[in-house]
Amino acid sequence: MLTKAPRGTKDILPRDVYRWRFVEEKFIEICRDFNYKEIRTPTFEHTELFERGVGETTDIVEKEMYTFIDKGGRSITLKPEGTAPVVRAFIENNIYAEQQPSKFYYIIPAFRYERPQSGRLREFHQFGIESFGSSDPAIDAEVISLAVNFFSRLGINDLKLHINSVGCPECRRTYNAALKEYLKPKLQELCTDCRSRYERNPMRVLDCKVDSDRLKNAPIMLDYLCDDCKAHFNKLKEYLDILGIGYEIDPRIVRGLDYYTKTAFEIISENIGSQGTVCGGGRYDGLVKECGGPDVPGIGFGLGIERLLSVLDAYGIKIPEPKPLDVYVAPVGDEVKKTALKILYFLRNLGIAAETDYMGRSLKAQMKYAGKLNARYAIVIGDDEIKSGKAVIKNMSDGTTTEINIDNEGLIKVKEIIGGRYNE
Ligand code: ATP
Numbered sequence: 001m002l003t004k005a006p007r008g009t010k011d012i013l014p015r016d017v018y019r020w021r022f023v024e025e026k027f028i029e030i031c032r033d034f035n036y037k038e039i040r041t042p043t044f045e046h047t048e049l050f051e052r053g054v055g056e057t058t059d060i061v062e063k064e065m066y067t068f069i070d071k072g073g074r075s076i077t078l079k080p081e082g083t084a085p086v087v088r089a090f091i092e093n094n095i096y097a098e099q100q101p102s103k104f105y106y107i108i109p110a111f112r113y114e115r116p117q118s119g120r121l122r123e124f125h126q127f128g129i130e131s132f133g134s135s136d137p138a139i140d141a142e143v144i145s146l147a148v149n150f151f152s153r154l155g156i157n158d159l160k161l162h163i164n165s166v167g168c169p170e171c172r173r174t175y176n177a178a179l180k181e182y183l184k185p186k187l188q189e190l191c192t193d194c195r196s197r198y199e200r201n202p203m204r205v206l207d208c209k210v211d212s213d214r215l216k217n218a219p220i221m222l223d224y225l226c227d228d229c230k231a232h233f234n235k236l237k238e239y240l241d242i243l244g245i246g247y248e249i250d251p252r253i254v255r256g257l258d259y260y261t262k263t264a265f266e267i268i269s270e271n272i273g274s275q276g277t278v279c280g281g282g283r284y285d286g287l288v289k290e291c292g293g294p295d296v297p298g299i300g301f302g303l304g305i306e307r308l309l310s311v312l313d314a315y316g317i318k319i320p321e322p323k324p325l326d327v328y329v330a331p332v333g334d335e336v337k338k339t340a341l342k343i344l345y346f347l348r349n350l351g352i353a354a355e356t357d358y359m360g361r362s363l364k365a366q367m368k369y370a371g372k373l374n375a376r377y378a379i380v381i382g383d384d385e386i387k388s389g390k391a392v393i394k395n396m397s398d399g400t401t402t403e404i405n406i407d408n409e410g411l412i413k414v415k416e417i418i419g420g421r422y423n424e
């Protein structure tokens with residue numbers, strides 16, 4: 001137990017972190033270009049928020065939540081997704097009273113008690129955006145285009161974008177009746193989950209992973225859209241066409257969450273195995289009100305970072321490796337160590353990435369170590385250097401050397417010699 005992380009969790013080690021940093025920075029960059037602002041919400045919330053905001057008939061609320069009673073007797077849940085907390089913050093901080101739309105992005109860990117497998121963890125990470133206040137289908141197109149553009153900025157242009165409309169409570173009522181009619185004679189063949197969904201939220205039956213093949217001929221929401229929902233969907237398609245974004249209409253996308261209205265979409269990779277949905281989102285016009293706020297529409301998406309990284313791997317996309325160390329400082333002998341440490345500290349303070357030895361290595365072993373660290377330059381400090389006040393800085397890749405004074409002025413010149421610091 002002590003030396004094993006909980007099932008479904010993963011360490012992200014220094015040798016991999018740069019890949020996470022890279023996609024995070026790209027995501028932050030695109031959100032800036034689309035004028036989405038970062039929001040950070042707590043890691044846990046009152047359980048009721050998710051019961052209400054995600055929906056009682058979803059997989060998440062039915063079986064996946066990390067819920068516990070805290071020492072004050074409150075029911076608390078680790079956030080299984082990002083939307084409900086942002087909705088809560090939007091309401092609690094009266095952001096709806098400011099100019100609209102309100103456009104947020106976030107980078108979060110999310111927690112779901114699922115069966116761990118490839119692409120499915122118990123703690124995973126998401127990029128997400130939410131946009132509140134506008135019912136304009138142009139903002140649906142904006143949200144989708146941000147996701148599509150994000151992938152293409154990473155060098156991936158052939159993921160599948162599937163779109164659908166799940167209608168509004170009004171047209172869904174007619175549709176649900178038709179769907180129930182269709183499902184009724186098949187009820188005995190359906191899985192237990194689906195039998196209970198049949199009563200509570202029949203459209204969710206189409207989302208079933210067990211029964212998907214058997215329901216091929218079920219009526220589809222698109223045939224039942226009211227005029228308003230139909231017009232919205234048509235406009236969305238027009239805008240996507242204008243932006244040159246290809247899509248496939250997929251009536252099977254109903255999304256797991258109860259609060260979706262109108263637009264629903266997924267971005268799917270066929271190269272990362274069975275958990276191929278990398279990004280899922282849609283409109284949720286009833287959600288803010290459902291959570292106790294005013295009647296404000298919204299739309300957003302969640303994008304799984306682990307699955308995104310698998311896609312990058314599958315496409316063989318190279319993520320730039322972290323820059324190497326600038327300078328290795330090698331003291332020879334204990335006496336010179338004090339001077340060497342001062343030099344090291346001075347260089348670091350100039351913004352030069354520098355390292356030394358703390359393991360009592362010989363000079364030979366230190367040079368080997370400097371090579372392992374990928375240091376671009378090395379400075380050896382021995383008795384002679386202390387005496388003369390001069391040292392040699394060696395370019396580790398071509399062996400060329402330059403003499404420097406090891407006083408402050410001389411050390412400032414190191415910056416020029418090494419051609420600036422690596423992150424400039
Ligand atoms: P799935 O159908 O795969 O269970 P979902 O509909 O539950 O997905 P969402 O709630 O829409 O997923 O979450 C958004 C994204 O988060 C998904 O598209 C996926 O990339 C990622 N994701 C969801 N659950 C997990 C998980 N357990 N482990 C890793 N990534 C996940």
Ligand code: MG
Binds near residue numbers: 059256
């Ligand atoms: Mg799920």
